[in-house]
């Protein structure tokens with residue numbers, strides 16, 4: 001069955017339109033510029049996604065490369081992007 005492609009990071013919710021999981025649900029192993037998790041590694045199981053998110057938030061929930069942080073970036077807004085199935 002074909003689903004929708006996923007562009008929001010399952011860990012941190014960052015979404016720049018890059019396809020992370022194709023319509024068949026296959027991970028494209030894109031490294032998230034925000035939380036630095038890799039689609040298909042931390043995010044392939046719900047428990048792994050939650051664990052990675054917990055660690056990322058515990059470390060301050062910051063951009064992996066602070067200089068890449070968009071102006072006006074809002075952590076809570078971004079977290080709201082996390083696909084419902086991966087919260």
Ligand SMILES: [Zn+2]
Pocket residue numbers: 009010011012013014032033034035036037
């Ligand atoms: Zn991320």
